[in-house]
Amino acid sequence: MDQKQLKIEAARKALEHVSDGMRLGIGTGSTAEEFVRLLAEKVSTGLNVIGVPTSERTAALCRELGVPLSTLEETPELDLTVDGADEIDSELSLIKGGGGALLREKIVAAASARMIVIADKSKVVETLGRFPLPIEVNRFGLRATELAVAAAAGRLGLSGDIKLRMTGSQPFVTDGDHFILDASFGRIPDTRALSNALHAIPGVVEHGLFIGLASAAIVAGSDGIETIQAVR
Numbered sequence: 001m002d003q004k005q006l007k008i009e010a011a012r013k014a015l016e017h018v019s020d021g022m023r024l025g026i027g028t029g030s031t032a033e034e035f036v037r038l039l040a041e042k043v044s045t046g047l048n049v050i051g052v053p054t055s056e057r058t059a060a061l062c063r064e065l066g067v068p069l070s071t072l073e074e075t076p077e078l079d080l081t082v083d084g085a086d087e088i089d090s091e092l093s094l095i096k097g098g099g100g101a102l103l104r105e106k107i108v109a110a111a112s113a114r115m116i117v118i119a120d121k122s123k124v125v126e127t128l129g130r131f132p133l134p135i136e137v138n139r140f141g142l143r144a145t146e147l148a149v150a151a152a153a154g155r156l157g158l159s160g161d162i163k164l165r166m167t168g169s170q171p172f173v174t175d176g177d178h179f180i181l182d183a184s185f186g187r188i189p190d191t192r193a194l195s196n197a198l199h200a201i202p203g204v205v206e207h208g209l210f211i212g213l214a215s216a217a218i219v220a221g222s223d224g225i226e227t228i229q230a231v232r
């Protein structure tokens with residue numbers, strides 16, 4: 001089975017957790033898009049749900065496919081969010097933000113009673129950090145924030161390239177009008193300490209470490225689908 005098919009299988013399994021009347025957070029990225037396509041098929045045959053999208057990109061796809069949408073202002077409490085991830089560890093801590101939507105993704109996940117992560121098996125790691133950590137930052141004081149991020153990481157024994165994410169020759173701009181720094185720190189043994197250190201930097205809007213948010217991960221591999229439940 002190719003990677004796209006594995007994403008579809010994970011998304012299909014997640015759909016089993018969706019029931020009539022649910023208020024759904026809808027993630028961003030290629031795996032979440034497979035979920036939107038399957039959800040739209042169900043909606044077209046009568047499933048009644050309302051979705052809060054985590055990005056303009058997801059909102060556009062939902063509109064195109066006829067998935068009814070709301071905003072978090074109108075619907076501030078959600079039953080379930082289904083989203084992808086860039087990395088998943090055994091405690092269901094995540095790195096997210098490869099698609100640049102981490103701020104809205106985190107706000108939506110935190111407003112949800114449950115978050116189910118969908119992914120192909122390549123996303124499962126022993127320790128987070130192989131994937132560069134996306135850090136959403138204010139445009140103002142970009143260089144100062146970058147230096148502060150490097151210093152904070154250094155105090156935790158982490159180092160590595162910190163790159164401003166680009167789209168062609170221009171910085172990538174998030175839906176919230178911020179920039180993203182991609183930090184290649186390598187293995188992050190203490191995710192909580194790094195999370196706290198990054199949150200203490202004024203120019204950091206949010207980072208892509210999702211700790212204690214995922215309730216379950218549905219992981220599809222060529223040997224089958226595994227559901228990993230969070231132990232809390």
Ligand SMILES: O=C(CO)[C@H](O)[C@H](O)COP(=O)(O)O
Nearest residue numbers: 029030031084097098099101
């Ligand atoms: O966090 C994300 C977007 O900000 C995505 O969920 C993450 O990048 C995974 O994407 P994909 O399913 O395309 O691999």
